[in-house]
Amino acid sequence: MTTLAHAMMTAARSADSGLAGPGELDRYPYAETSGADRVSTSVWDATDPELGRVGRRTAGSRGRGLHGQLVQQLGQMIVSGDLGADRPLVPEEIGQRFEVSRTVVRESLRVLEAKGLVSARPNVGTRVRPVSDWNLLDPDIIEWRAFGPQRDDQRRELSELRWTIEPLAARLAAGHGRPEVQQRLTDMVEIMGHAMGQGDALTFSRADAEFHSLLIQVAGNRMLEHLSGIVSAALQVSGNPVTGCDRPNEASLAHHARIADALAAGDASGAEAAMRQLLTVHPEVERVVPAPREH
Numbered sequence: 001m002t003t004l005a006h007a008m009m010t011a012a013r014s015a016d017s018g019l020a021g022p023g024e025l026d027r028y029p030y031a032e033t034s035g036a037d038r039v040s041t042s043v044w045d046a047t048d049p050e051l052g053r054v055g056r057r058t059a060g061s062r063g064r065g066l067h068g069q070l071v072q073q074l075g076q077m078i079v080s081g082d083l084g085a086d087r088p089l090v091p092e093e094i095g096q097r098f099e100v101s102r103t104v105v106r107e108s109l110r111v112l113e114a115k116g117l118v119s120a121r122p123n124v125g126t127r128v129r130p131v132s133d134w135n136l137l138d139p140d141i142i143e144w145r146a147f148g149p150q151r152d153d154q155r156r157e158l159s160e161l162r163w164t165i166e167p168l169a170a171r172l173a174a175g176h177g178r179p180e181v182q183q184r185l186t187d188m189v190e191i192m193g194h195a196m197g198q199g200d201a202l203t204f205s206r207a208d209a210e211f212h213s214l215l216i217q218v219a220g221n222r223m224l225e226h227l228s229g230i231v232s233a234a235l236q237v238s239g240n241p242v243t244g245c246d247r248p249n250e251a252s253l254a255h256h257a258r259i260a261d262a263l264a265a266g267d268a269s270g271a272e273a274a275m276r277q278l279l280t281v282h283p284e285v286e287r288v289v290p291a292p293r294e295h
Contacts (some may be wrong), residue, residue, distance in 0.1 A: 066100050070108040071140075073098065078117050078128055079144040085130040089118060115141055139233040158234040163279050165227055166212065170259060170275040172219035175266030181218055185211060185260045192256060196248035204248040209235045211256060215263070252278065 074094070077083045091105040098105075109126050112118045116135040120126040134141055145154035188211040195203035209232045216228040255278035262270035 066104045067107055067111075070094075070098055070100055070104060071111045074108060074112060075115070075117060075140060076144050076148065078112070079134075079141060079150070080148040083128050085128050087128045089126045089128065091126075117141070137227075137230055139229050142230065142233040143236065158230075159279075162231060162234055163276075165224065166216070166231065166279065167272045167275045169216045169219040169221070169224055170263070170271040171268045172221060172224075173215050174263050174268035174271045176218055176220055181214060182260075182264050185214055185263065188214070189253070189256050189260050192248070193253055196250075196253060201248060205235065208252075208256070211260075215259070218263070 074083070074089075083089070089109065091102055091109070094100075095102055095105045109118060109120060113120055113126075115138045116133045117129060118126050119129050119133075136142070136145075142154065142158065145151070146158075188207045191207040192204050192211070195201070195207065212231045212235065213228045216231065217225050219225070255274055258274040259271055259278065262268075262274055
């Protein structure tokens with residue numbers, strides 16, 4: 001096993017580092033809402049009892065810390081429909097329910113506002129926005145939808161999107177990669193093979209995600225490059241819900257190797273064909289990709 005493979009497998013088992021807590025970033029005061037408009041206590045009480053104190057949550061949030069965990073919990077509640085469209089969100093009530101400071105609440109709501117989940121206006125307050133306003137390409141929203149009531153729709157939509165993006169990216173990338181990038185793609189295939197032999201699904205998943213991200217970057221299309229995060233998110237939610245990654249298998253590994261070989265040889269058609277074959281490995285993709293017509 002190469003030094004790179006060993007380092008990546010070690011890193012995959014390491015805990016993610018936390019982030020420093022947010023400072024005071026108030027932009028404007030949140031207006032008080034009437035009692036009739038406030039989020040009812042029953043809505044908060046209906047959540048998992050373990051979520052009552054955000055500080056007890058140490059996993060499942062990209063941001064870590066109180067701020068990251070509150071974003072995770074509120075985001076999941078909005079996406080799942082527990083907090084419906086146009087529902088007012090009162091910082092004081094959220095802070096009391098999750099036992100966090102007003103500053104943590106405000107900063108968390110701003111993150112959700114940037115994702116299109118809520119809107120905040122002076123003298124009006126913060127309200128949940130309709131699905132049509134959400135940034136559905138945001139990796140967090142992709143994850144929340146994929147593990148909520150909309151999981152089937154989300155995984156189907158992601159599969160369809162990947163089928164549109166990645167074969168084109170593979171065609172464009174053929175022959176354009178620098179030697180060090182090509183070597184990195186080959187390394188990722190090696191890591192995936194070793195991880196599969198060791199039963200290490202987490203390392204397999206991370207190498208898989210880096211492989212696809214690199215390929216899109218090599219394509220030389222800046223608009224496609226902006227979609228690399230979507231592909232990474234799709235890889236994280238398309239497989240086993242326990243591990244959160246694709247199930248390693250020989251067919252998938254072989255297709256990745258064929259893609260890397262075609263890219264190195266400058267074979268655009270071969271790279272595109274191998275990518276299409278890879279994207280039909282998973283049953284959920286086979287349901288959405290049209291079968292070829294008989295002539």
